[in-house]
Amino acid sequence: RRQAAELARQQAEVLGVGRLVKKSQITIQEAPVEALPPQIKTEEEAQLDAVLDNFSNQMMEDITTQVEEVVNVKLPSDIVKEIPIVDEVELSQAPIAVDNVxxxxxxxEEEIVEMSDVEIEFRALVTELIEAGVEPSDMMDDPRWEDISERAMATGFETWPVFLQLTAMQ
Structure with a gap:
């Protein structure tokens, strides 16, 4: 317990909460910068580096020689072969093989959409309110709205899409 109390007191002092008996002077000591020792490569690493450098140099030489070997070919002059044009008459006279398939x-198939009792009742209420001339923004003030909405929520029926669909049709 004493250690916990002391730790809490120290944390409070650090955070600036509670009593601070005396201000302690904080001395800033710069850490000495040590130079990293030079990396010493083993013979294997040096040989591997030399092989890789040699390989990349050879690849660059091969690429440049390939580029130099490109030969420009003269394009043909305005010689255009005549393409035989098939008349539409010939196409219409050509026998078309059609098997009796x-x-x-x-x-x-008509999709039969089954509606739950809550959905039927909700649609009836919204339709009735629309026919009575109630604005969609005022429909939620109807006392029956809250009851149907709660029952719809309990059964997992989403009323909002149906409400939008019915009010958009007016």
């Missing part, structure tokens, strides 16, 4: 007919 049955084309499958896809029947569109």
């Amino acid at each position: 049955e084309i499958p007919v896809f029947e569109e």
Whole structure:
């Protein structure tokens, strides 16, 4: 406990909280700057560096010789081969091979959207309020709104998208 109390007192002094009996002078001592000893390379490292330098120099020489070897080729003059043009008449007279293949007919299935009782009731309330001429911003003041909203939230039904959809249709 004594150590904890002493530590807390010291922290309070450092942070400037609590009593400070005397100001202690802080002396700034510069740390001596030591020069790093020169790196001594082993023979293997020196050989590896020499090989890498030699390799990179050879690569640069190869690249420059490849660039110098590029030969410009003269482009052909205005000689244009005539491209045979097929008349539309020939295309229409060409026999088109069509096998009698049955084309499958896809029947569109109507999606049956099942609505929960809360959603049906919510839609009915909003529609009723719209027909009564209530502005969308004033619909939330209706006493039935809070009850339906709470029940919708309890069942996980999102009322906002449906509200926007119904009020946008007016």
